[in-house]
Amino acid sequence: MPESAPPIVVGFDASDGAHAALRWAMDEGARSGRPVSLVFAFDWPVNTGVAGLAPAFWPDYGAQEEADEVVVATVAEARQAHPGVPLTGTVVPGAATAVLVERSRQSHLVVLGGRGAGGFAGQLIGSTSISVSTHAHCPVVVVRGREPAANAPIVAGVDGSDYALMALEFAFAAAAGRGTGLRVVRAAERSGTRGDEDRAATAELVARWRDKYPQVATSVHIDSRPPAEALVDASGGAQLVVVGSRGRGGFRGMLLGSVSQQLLYHADCPVAVVRELPAR
Incomplete structure:
Protein backbone atom coordinates (compact mmCIF):
# COMPACT_ATOMS: atom_id res chain seq x y z
CA MET A 1 0.00 0.00 0.00
CA PRO A 2 1.43 3.43 -0.93
CA GLU A 3 2.64 5.73 1.83
CA SER A 4 0.12 8.28 0.51
CA ALA A 5 -2.76 6.01 1.66
CA PRO A 6 -4.88 7.43 4.51
CA PRO A 7 -2.82 6.80 7.65
CA ILE A 8 -3.47 5.38 11.06
CA VAL A 9 -3.21 8.42 13.33
CA VAL A 10 -2.04 8.01 16.92
CA GLY A 11 -2.82 10.70 19.48
CA PHE A 12 0.39 10.77 21.52
CA ASP A 13 1.39 12.46 24.77
CA ALA A 14 4.21 10.22 26.11
CA SER A 15 1.94 8.58 28.72
CA ASP A 16 1.89 4.80 29.21
CA GLY A 17 -1.51 4.72 27.53
CA ALA A 18 -0.16 6.58 24.50
CA HIS A 19 2.75 4.15 24.16
CA ALA A 20 0.26 1.25 24.25
CA ALA A 21 -1.79 3.00 21.55
CA LEU A 22 1.32 3.44 19.40
CA ARG A 23 2.22 -0.26 19.72
CA TRP A 24 -1.34 -1.20 18.72
CA ALA A 25 -1.23 1.16 15.75
CA MET A 26 2.16 -0.15 14.58
CA ASP A 27 0.88 -3.73 14.76
CA GLU A 28 -2.15 -2.65 12.73
CA GLY A 29 0.13 -0.92 10.23
CA ALA A 30 2.17 -4.10 9.86
CA ARG A 31 -1.00 -6.10 9.16
CA SER A 32 -2.60 -3.63 6.77
CA GLY A 33 0.43 -2.03 5.12
CA ARG A 34 -0.84 1.41 6.07
CA PRO A 35 1.45 4.22 7.24
CA VAL A 36 1.23 5.43 10.83
CA SER A 37 1.24 9.09 11.83
CA LEU A 38 2.11 9.98 15.44
CA VAL A 39 0.56 13.32 16.41
CA PHE A 40 1.57 15.12 19.60
CA ALA A 41 -1.09 17.79 20.12
CA PHE A 42 0.72 20.61 21.85
CA ASP A 43 -1.36 23.20 23.69
CA TRP A 44 1.37 25.82 23.83
CA PRO A 45 2.41 26.74 27.41
CA VAL A 46 3.17 30.37 28.16
CA ASN A 47 5.21 32.18 30.76
CA THR A 48 3.72 35.17 32.57
CA GLY A 49 5.55 38.45 32.15
CA VAL A 50 6.29 41.05 34.83
CA ALA A 51 3.26 43.26 35.50
CA GLY A 52 3.34 46.38 33.35
CA LEU A 53 5.98 45.07 30.97
CA ALA A 54 5.15 43.83 27.47
CA PRO A 55 4.63 41.17 26.38
CA ALA A 56 2.44 39.90 29.21
CA PHE A 57 2.83 36.31 27.94
CA TRP A 58 5.33 34.58 25.71
CA PRO A 59 5.60 30.99 24.43
CA ASP A 60 7.57 28.45 26.44
CA TYR A 61 9.93 27.37 23.67
CA GLY A 62 11.65 24.95 26.01
CA ALA A 63 8.46 22.95 26.35
CA GLN A 64 8.14 22.63 22.59
CA GLU A 65 11.74 21.51 22.33
CA GLU A 66 11.02 18.82 24.91
CA ALA A 67 7.97 17.70 22.93
CA ASP A 68 10.02 17.56 19.72
CA GLU A 69 12.70 15.48 21.44
CA VAL A 70 10.10 13.05 22.82
CA VAL A 71 8.55 12.57 19.38
CA VAL A 72 11.91 12.02 17.67
CA ALA A 73 12.98 9.44 20.26
CA THR A 74 9.62 7.68 20.22
CA VAL A 75 9.52 7.44 16.44
CA ALA A 76 13.06 6.03 16.34
CA GLU A 77 12.19 3.37 18.92
CA ALA A 78 8.96 2.39 17.15
CA ARG A 79 10.69 2.15 13.77
CA GLN A 80 13.25 -0.18 15.28
CA ALA A 81 10.51 -2.47 16.61
CA HIS A 82 8.50 -2.33 13.34
CA PRO A 83 11.03 -1.62 10.58
CA GLY A 84 8.57 -2.31 7.77
CA VAL A 85 5.92 0.20 8.87
CA PRO A 86 6.17 3.77 7.52
CA LEU A 87 6.01 6.09 10.52
CA THR A 88 6.09 9.85 10.88
CA GLY A 89 5.88 11.99 14.00
CA THR A 90 4.89 15.61 14.40
CA VAL A 91 4.16 18.15 17.10
CA VAL A 92 1.00 20.08 16.25
CA PRO A 93 -0.12 23.23 18.10
CA GLY A 94 -3.64 23.10 19.43
CA ALA A 95 -5.99 21.27 21.77
CA ALA A 96 -5.87 17.49 21.45
CA THR A 97 -9.53 16.92 20.58
CA ALA A 98 -9.67 19.61 17.89
CA VAL A 99 -6.40 18.50 16.31
CA LEU A 100 -7.34 14.82 16.20
CA VAL A 101 -10.88 15.38 14.92
CA GLU A 102 -9.49 17.51 12.10
CA ARG A 103 -6.83 14.89 11.28
CA SER A 104 -9.53 12.19 11.24
CA ARG A 105 -11.01 13.66 8.04
CA GLN A 106 -8.17 12.15 6.04
CA SER A 107 -7.37 9.17 8.26
CA HIS A 108 -8.09 5.46 8.16
CA LEU A 109 -8.20 5.21 11.97
CA VAL A 110 -7.48 7.34 15.02
CA VAL A 111 -5.92 5.41 17.91
CA LEU A 112 -5.83 6.70 21.49
CA GLY A 113 -4.66 5.40 24.83
CA GLY A 114 -7.10 4.95 27.67
CA ARG A 115 -5.61 7.85 29.63
CA GLY A 116 -3.50 10.85 28.77
CA ALA A 117 -1.02 13.31 30.21
CA GLY A 118 1.25 16.10 28.99
CA GLY A 119 -0.32 17.38 25.76
CA PHE A 120 -3.55 15.75 26.97
CA ALA A 121 -2.99 17.00 30.53
CA GLY A 122 -5.69 15.90 32.90
CA GLN A 123 -7.78 14.45 30.07
CA LEU A 124 -8.92 11.00 31.12
CA ILE A 125 -11.12 8.64 29.17
CA GLY A 126 -14.15 10.83 29.80
CA SER A 127 -12.88 13.81 27.83
CA THR A 128 -10.42 13.40 24.96
CA SER A 129 -11.27 9.82 24.03
CA ILE A 130 -15.02 10.31 24.29
CA SER A 131 -14.95 13.66 22.48
CA VAL A 132 -12.85 12.31 19.63
CA SER A 133 -14.98 9.15 19.42
CA THR A 134 -18.10 11.31 19.23
CA HIS A 135 -16.89 13.71 16.53
CA ALA A 136 -14.23 11.90 14.48
CA HIS A 137 -14.74 11.32 10.77
CA CYS A 138 -13.28 7.81 10.88
CA PRO A 139 -13.34 4.92 13.38
CA VAL A 140 -11.59 5.53 16.70
CA VAL A 141 -9.81 2.79 18.62
CA VAL A 142 -9.20 3.32 22.34
CA VAL A 143 -6.52 0.94 23.60
CA ARG A 144 -7.30 -0.21 27.12
CA GLY A 145 -7.50 -3.37 29.21
CA ARG A 146 -5.17 -6.33 29.04
CA GLU A 147 -2.90 -7.45 26.20
CA PRO A 148 -5.28 -9.68 24.21
CA ALA A 149 -4.33 -13.06 22.77
CA ALA A 150 -3.52 -12.96 19.05
CA ASN A 151 -6.12 -15.64 18.28
CA ALA A 152 -8.90 -14.10 20.37
CA PRO A 153 -12.02 -13.19 18.37
Whole structure:
Protein backbone atom coordinates (compact mmCIF):
# COMPACT_ATOMS: atom_id res chain seq x y z
CA MET A 1 0.00 0.00 0.00
CA PRO A 2 1.43 3.43 -0.93
CA GLU A 3 2.64 5.73 1.83
CA SER A 4 0.12 8.28 0.51
CA ALA A 5 -2.76 6.01 1.66
CA PRO A 6 -4.88 7.43 4.51
CA PRO A 7 -2.82 6.80 7.65
CA ILE A 8 -3.47 5.38 11.06
CA VAL A 9 -3.21 8.42 13.33
CA VAL A 10 -2.04 8.01 16.92
CA GLY A 11 -2.82 10.70 19.48
CA PHE A 12 0.39 10.77 21.52
CA ASP A 13 1.39 12.46 24.77
CA ALA A 14 4.21 10.22 26.11
CA SER A 15 1.94 8.58 28.72
CA ASP A 16 1.89 4.80 29.21
CA GLY A 17 -1.51 4.72 27.53
CA ALA A 18 -0.16 6.58 24.50
CA HIS A 19 2.75 4.15 24.16
CA ALA A 20 0.26 1.25 24.25
CA ALA A 21 -1.79 3.00 21.55
CA LEU A 22 1.32 3.44 19.40
CA ARG A 23 2.22 -0.26 19.72
CA TRP A 24 -1.34 -1.20 18.72
CA ALA A 25 -1.23 1.16 15.75
CA MET A 26 2.16 -0.15 14.58
CA ASP A 27 0.88 -3.73 14.76
CA GLU A 28 -2.15 -2.65 12.73
CA GLY A 29 0.13 -0.92 10.23
CA ALA A 30 2.17 -4.10 9.86
CA ARG A 31 -1.00 -6.10 9.16
CA SER A 32 -2.60 -3.63 6.77
CA GLY A 33 0.43 -2.03 5.12
CA ARG A 34 -0.84 1.41 6.07
CA PRO A 35 1.45 4.22 7.24
CA VAL A 36 1.23 5.43 10.83
CA SER A 37 1.24 9.09 11.83
CA LEU A 38 2.11 9.98 15.44
CA VAL A 39 0.56 13.32 16.41
CA PHE A 40 1.57 15.12 19.60
CA ALA A 41 -1.09 17.79 20.12
CA PHE A 42 0.72 20.61 21.85
CA ASP A 43 -1.36 23.20 23.69
CA TRP A 44 1.37 25.82 23.83
CA PRO A 45 2.41 26.74 27.41
CA VAL A 46 3.17 30.37 28.16
CA ASN A 47 5.21 32.18 30.76
CA THR A 48 3.72 35.17 32.57
CA GLY A 49 5.55 38.45 32.15
CA VAL A 50 6.29 41.05 34.83
CA ALA A 51 3.26 43.26 35.50
CA GLY A 52 3.34 46.38 33.35
CA LEU A 53 5.98 45.07 30.97
CA ALA A 54 5.15 43.83 27.47
CA PRO A 55 4.63 41.17 26.38
CA ALA A 56 2.44 39.90 29.21
CA PHE A 57 2.83 36.31 27.94
CA TRP A 58 5.33 34.58 25.71
CA PRO A 59 5.60 30.99 24.43
CA ASP A 60 7.57 28.45 26.44
CA TYR A 61 9.93 27.37 23.67
CA GLY A 62 11.65 24.95 26.01
CA ALA A 63 8.46 22.95 26.35
CA GLN A 64 8.14 22.63 22.59
CA GLU A 65 11.74 21.51 22.33
CA GLU A 66 11.02 18.82 24.91
CA ALA A 67 7.97 17.70 22.93
CA ASP A 68 10.02 17.56 19.72
CA GLU A 69 12.70 15.48 21.44
CA VAL A 70 10.10 13.05 22.82
CA VAL A 71 8.55 12.57 19.38
CA VAL A 72 11.91 12.02 17.67
CA ALA A 73 12.98 9.44 20.26
CA THR A 74 9.62 7.68 20.22
CA VAL A 75 9.52 7.44 16.44
CA ALA A 76 13.06 6.03 16.34
CA GLU A 77 12.19 3.37 18.92
CA ALA A 78 8.96 2.39 17.15
CA ARG A 79 10.69 2.15 13.77
CA GLN A 80 13.25 -0.18 15.28
CA ALA A 81 10.51 -2.47 16.61
CA HIS A 82 8.50 -2.33 13.34
CA PRO A 83 11.03 -1.62 10.58
CA GLY A 84 8.57 -2.31 7.77
CA VAL A 85 5.92 0.20 8.87
CA PRO A 86 6.17 3.77 7.52
CA LEU A 87 6.01 6.09 10.52
CA THR A 88 6.09 9.85 10.88
CA GLY A 89 5.88 11.99 14.00
CA THR A 90 4.89 15.61 14.40
CA VAL A 91 4.16 18.15 17.10
CA VAL A 92 1.00 20.08 16.25
CA PRO A 93 -0.12 23.23 18.10
CA GLY A 94 -3.64 23.10 19.43
CA ALA A 95 -5.99 21.27 21.77
CA ALA A 96 -5.87 17.49 21.45
CA THR A 97 -9.53 16.92 20.58
CA ALA A 98 -9.67 19.61 17.89
CA VAL A 99 -6.40 18.50 16.31
CA LEU A 100 -7.34 14.82 16.20
CA VAL A 101 -10.88 15.38 14.92
CA GLU A 102 -9.49 17.51 12.10
CA ARG A 103 -6.83 14.89 11.28
CA SER A 104 -9.53 12.19 11.24
CA ARG A 105 -11.01 13.66 8.04
CA GLN A 106 -8.17 12.15 6.04
CA SER A 107 -7.37 9.17 8.26
CA HIS A 108 -8.09 5.46 8.16
CA LEU A 109 -8.20 5.21 11.97
CA VAL A 110 -7.48 7.34 15.02
CA VAL A 111 -5.92 5.41 17.91
CA LEU A 112 -5.83 6.70 21.49
CA GLY A 113 -4.66 5.40 24.83
CA GLY A 114 -7.10 4.95 27.67
CA ARG A 115 -5.61 7.85 29.63
CA GLY A 116 -3.50 10.85 28.77
CA ALA A 117 -1.02 13.31 30.21
CA GLY A 118 1.25 16.10 28.99
CA GLY A 119 -0.32 17.38 25.76
CA PHE A 120 -3.55 15.75 26.97
CA ALA A 121 -2.99 17.00 30.53
CA GLY A 122 -5.69 15.90 32.90
CA GLN A 123 -7.78 14.45 30.07
CA LEU A 124 -8.92 11.00 31.12
CA ILE A 125 -11.12 8.64 29.17
CA GLY A 126 -14.15 10.83 29.80
CA SER A 127 -12.88 13.81 27.83
CA THR A 128 -10.42 13.40 24.96
CA SER A 129 -11.27 9.82 24.03
CA ILE A 130 -15.02 10.31 24.29
CA SER A 131 -14.95 13.66 22.48
CA VAL A 132 -12.85 12.31 19.63
CA SER A 133 -14.98 9.15 19.42
CA THR A 134 -18.10 11.31 19.23
CA HIS A 135 -16.89 13.71 16.53
CA ALA A 136 -14.23 11.90 14.48
CA HIS A 137 -14.74 11.32 10.77
CA CYS A 138 -13.28 7.81 10.88
CA PRO A 139 -13.34 4.92 13.38
CA VAL A 140 -11.59 5.53 16.70
CA VAL A 141 -9.81 2.79 18.62
CA VAL A 142 -9.20 3.32 22.34
CA VAL A 143 -6.52 0.94 23.60
CA ARG A 144 -7.30 -0.21 27.12
CA GLY A 145 -7.50 -3.37 29.21
CA ARG A 146 -5.17 -6.33 29.04
CA GLU A 147 -2.90 -7.45 26.20
CA PRO A 148 -5.28 -9.68 24.21
CA ALA A 149 -4.33 -13.06 22.77
CA ALA A 150 -3.52 -12.96 19.05
CA ASN A 151 -6.12 -15.64 18.28
CA ALA A 152 -8.90 -14.10 20.37
CA PRO A 153 -12.02 -13.19 18.37
CA ILE A 154 -13.35 -9.80 17.38
CA VAL A 155 -16.66 -8.90 19.07
CA ALA A 156 -19.22 -6.70 17.31
CA GLY A 157 -22.24 -5.21 19.07
CA VAL A 158 -25.18 -4.80 16.67
CA ASP A 159 -28.80 -3.68 16.82
CA GLY A 160 -29.88 -3.15 13.23
CA SER A 161 -29.17 0.60 13.12
CA ASP A 162 -27.09 2.15 10.33
CA TYR A 163 -24.25 2.80 12.78
CA ALA A 164 -24.27 -0.84 13.89
CA LEU A 165 -24.16 -1.97 10.26
CA MET A 166 -21.01 0.10 9.76
CA ALA A 167 -19.57 -1.42 12.93
CA LEU A 168 -20.31 -4.91 11.59
CA GLU A 169 -18.55 -4.15 8.30
CA PHE A 170 -15.54 -2.80 10.21
CA ALA A 171 -15.52 -5.87 12.49
CA PHE A 172 -15.57 -8.32 9.56
CA ALA A 173 -12.62 -6.54 7.95
CA ALA A 174 -10.74 -6.52 11.27
CA ALA A 175 -11.33 -10.25 11.80
CA ALA A 176 -10.23 -11.05 8.25
CA GLY A 177 -7.07 -8.98 8.63
CA ARG A 178 -6.15 -10.78 11.83
CA GLY A 179 -7.13 -14.28 10.68
CA THR A 180 -9.49 -14.71 13.61
CA GLY A 181 -13.19 -15.27 14.25
CA LEU A 182 -16.05 -12.84 14.82
CA ARG A 183 -18.66 -12.96 17.61
CA VAL A 184 -21.72 -10.88 16.82
CA VAL A 185 -23.60 -9.87 19.97
CA ARG A 186 -27.11 -8.47 19.91
CA ALA A 187 -28.58 -7.28 23.18
CA ALA A 188 -32.29 -8.00 22.87
CA GLU A 189 -34.24 -7.99 26.11
CA ARG A 190 -37.06 -10.01 24.54
CA SER A 191 -37.98 -13.68 24.62
CA GLY A 192 -40.16 -16.16 22.79
CA THR A 193 -41.18 -15.37 19.22
CA ARG A 194 -39.77 -11.84 19.31
CA GLY A 195 -36.43 -13.15 20.53
CA ASP A 196 -36.39 -15.57 17.59
CA GLU A 197 -37.09 -12.62 15.30
CA ASP A 198 -34.06 -10.81 16.70
CA ARG A 199 -31.86 -13.84 16.07
CA ALA A 200 -33.15 -14.23 12.51
CA ALA A 201 -32.69 -10.53 11.76
CA THR A 202 -29.13 -10.56 13.12
CA ALA A 203 -28.27 -13.71 11.15
CA GLU A 204 -29.52 -11.96 8.02
CA LEU A 205 -27.25 -8.97 8.69
CA VAL A 206 -24.27 -11.25 9.17
CA ALA A 207 -25.05 -13.19 5.98
CA ARG A 208 -24.53 -10.03 3.92
CA TRP A 209 -20.84 -10.03 4.84
CA ARG A 210 -20.13 -13.76 4.93
CA ASP A 211 -19.91 -13.89 1.14
CA LYS A 212 -17.27 -11.14 1.13
CA TYR A 213 -15.33 -12.64 4.06
CA PRO A 214 -15.85 -16.43 3.78
CA GLN A 215 -12.66 -17.04 5.75
CA VAL A 216 -14.10 -15.45 8.90
CA ALA A 217 -15.74 -17.96 11.25
CA THR A 218 -18.79 -16.16 12.64
CA SER A 219 -21.16 -16.83 15.52
CA VAL A 220 -24.30 -14.93 16.57
CA HIS A 221 -25.19 -14.43 20.23
CA ILE A 222 -28.50 -12.98 21.45
CA ASP A 223 -28.06 -11.66 24.99
CA SER A 224 -30.98 -10.74 27.23
CA ARG A 225 -28.89 -8.44 29.42
CA PRO A 226 -28.54 -4.67 28.94
CA PRO A 227 -26.23 -3.87 25.98
CA ALA A 228 -23.33 -2.41 27.95
CA GLU A 229 -23.28 -5.32 30.39
CA ALA A 230 -23.39 -7.88 27.59
CA LEU A 231 -20.56 -6.26 25.64
CA VAL A 232 -18.31 -5.56 28.62
CA ASP A 233 -18.65 -9.23 29.55
CA ALA A 234 -17.89 -10.31 25.97
CA SER A 235 -14.75 -8.15 25.95
CA GLY A 236 -13.14 -10.50 28.46
CA GLY A 237 -12.42 -13.05 25.75
CA ALA A 238 -11.91 -10.66 22.81
CA GLN A 239 -9.02 -8.81 21.21
CA LEU A 240 -11.24 -5.94 20.04
CA VAL A 241 -14.85 -4.87 20.65
CA VAL A 242 -16.50 -2.90 17.85
CA VAL A 243 -19.62 -0.74 18.30
CA GLY A 244 -21.39 1.99 16.40
CA SER A 245 -21.56 5.38 18.07
CA ARG A 246 -25.37 5.41 18.10
CA GLY A 247 -28.09 2.79 17.99
CA ARG A 248 -31.70 1.89 18.31
CA GLY A 249 -33.62 -1.28 19.06
CA GLY A 250 -31.47 -3.23 21.49
CA PHE A 251 -29.48 -0.05 22.09
CA ARG A 252 -32.51 2.29 22.13
CA GLY A 253 -31.55 5.64 23.56
CA MET A 254 -27.99 4.48 24.10
CA LEU A 255 -25.79 7.19 22.65
CA LEU A 256 -22.03 7.36 22.99
CA GLY A 257 -22.45 8.52 26.56
CA SER A 258 -23.91 5.19 27.64
CA VAL A 259 -23.08 1.93 25.83
CA SER A 260 -19.91 3.11 24.11
CA GLN A 261 -18.86 5.13 27.14
CA GLN A 262 -19.32 2.14 29.42
CA LEU A 263 -17.10 0.11 27.11
CA LEU A 264 -14.46 2.85 27.06
CA TYR A 265 -14.43 2.77 30.86
CA HIS A 266 -14.84 -0.93 31.55
CA ALA A 267 -13.95 -3.13 28.56
CA ASP A 268 -11.15 -5.63 29.09
CA CYS A 269 -9.66 -5.07 25.63
CA PRO A 270 -9.35 -2.28 23.03
CA VAL A 271 -12.61 -0.72 21.80
CA ALA A 272 -13.37 0.54 18.29
CA VAL A 273 -16.14 3.15 17.98
CA VAL A 274 -17.44 3.50 14.42
CA ARG A 275 -19.54 6.47 13.38
CA GLU A 276 -18.09 6.78 9.87
CA LEU A 277 -16.25 4.16 7.86
CA PRO A 278 -12.51 4.71 7.38
CA ALA A 279 -11.01 6.56 4.46
CA ARG A 280 -9.67 4.08 1.95
